Amino acid sequence: MPVDIDKINAQIEEKSSIIEPLLSEASKAVIGQRYMLERMLIAILCDGHILLEGVPGLAKTTAVTALSQAIKADFRRIQFTPDLLPADLTGTQIYRQSDGQFYTRKGPVFANIILADEINRAPAKVQSALLEAMQEKQVTIGDETYQLPQPFLVLATQNPIEQEGTYPLPEAQLDRFMLKISVGYPTKEQERQILDLKTNPKAAEAINSVISPDSIFQLREVISQIYIDQKVKDYIVEVVHTTRHPSVINADLASLINFGSSPRATIALALAARAQAFLKGRGYVTPQDVKTIGMDVLRHRIIVSYEAEAQEITSEDVVKMIFDNVEVP
Structure with a gap:
């Protein structure tokens, strides 16, 4: 069956008009990281996870937070530390003495966008729990398996220069990340803009929600064509x-x-x-x-x-x- 490129082009041109407003909203909080924002958006549109690697202070966390606000998605930040437990990520079963029953308290992984901050600081058990969530879009708590909300995306950060107290990500987990981005320093002009923005609270603009999670599914359907x-x-x-x-x-x-x-x-x-x-x-x-x-x-x-x-x-x-x-x- 012949492909009507002109028809697809017209549809893509119409739907892709949302991209610039979305990036513009995220850019209110992040200056000079257009490349990183575009790659994060690609991961979201492809239902993939992304690993952001860069030295501290390059707005990795700020970029994830800003983009999630522009998408109006349920967002959770998880600070990974050596003493983190799998239950701190996925949730756990708690005994209720009043009726002698166990009930499930879901963890922060039950959100649309997860920021796994300094992911390589978590031990192997926590990384394994996250691996199931990333690959299967589900988590197991006790004897029950729970589906994660959709869309579900993990945007993880790691520091490449400080290796003390870290647990290198296994190759199996690295392969689950669709993209790995190396985040660089801003230019001199961009850093000057950052200085103006961050030293003047009145200069900060509120980030408006441009699209909803439902719109993400619609865009994915268009991209598949x-x-x-x-x-x-x-x-x-x-x-x-x-x-x-x-x-x-x-x-x-x-x-x-x-x-x-x-x-x-x-x-x-x-x-x-x-x-x-x-x-x-x-x-x-x-x-x-x-x-x-x-x-x-x-x-x-x-x-x-x-x-x-x-x-x-x-x-x-x-x-x-x-x-x-x-x-x-």
């Missing part, structure tokens, strides 16, 4: 396949990778490329959309070798090499 040509699909598969078999395109690259990306990366790359096209107001995906979002999808899904570490080559460097070597359709 964005056209991906067979050649672009082949390109996505080729990129991910190359992370596992790099010697096919470059013999030197093979010595730099221990483990490549799973099929989950292929799915995430296609979904994120669609959302990227939506942000640009297009009804079709181009190879450039794949390249634009590819780093954030793949950087945490490639494990480099000891040889790469010895040469100070990171997974980001490897992803760049792969995109430079895979033929673009």
Whole structure:
């Protein structure tokens, strides 16, 4: 059945008009982090989770809070610490002496948007509890399993420079994050604006709710109709396949990778490329959309070798090499 690109384009152009007001509202509290806000929005539109990595003070927490306010979603912040227990996250059963029955007290994970602040400070048991919530969209308390509210998204932050008292995220949990964003410092001009905003309480503007969670489902339905040509699909598969078999395109690259990306990366790359096209107001995906979002999808899904570490080559460097070597359709 032929695809009517013009019809899809018209629909995308109409629905994507909400993106700019949404980002504008979030930008009232966050200056100079447009890239981070766009990536967070892509994760929300794709029903994926996102990991924000950056040094303290770069507005990671503020950005998540602002975006949740603009979406009018139920938001909870959970500060991860070494003494956190799974029950502090998911909830627990409490004995009621008056009638001799147990009743369930649900934890903060029962919300639409969860900010897992400094996620790598939580021990393995807590991370496992969060893993079930992220993957299955449900939690188990006692003998009962409870579905989480929809939409459900985990936006986690971690500090890359301070490793004392932290528990590195296992590869299985990292793979559950659709995107991993490296948050950088603002420019000098942006920092000057931040100074004006934060030192003058009257300058702060209230963030208005632009869309509701129900609107998120409608946008997801529209994004699912964005056209991906067979050649672009082949390109996505080729990129991910190359992370596992790099010697096919470059013999030197093979010595730099221990483990490549799973099929989950292929799915995430296609979904994120669609959302990227939506942000640009297009009804079709181009190879450039794949390249634009590819780093954030793949950087945490490639494990480099000891040889790469010895040469100070990171997974980001490897992803760049792969995109430079895979033929673009």
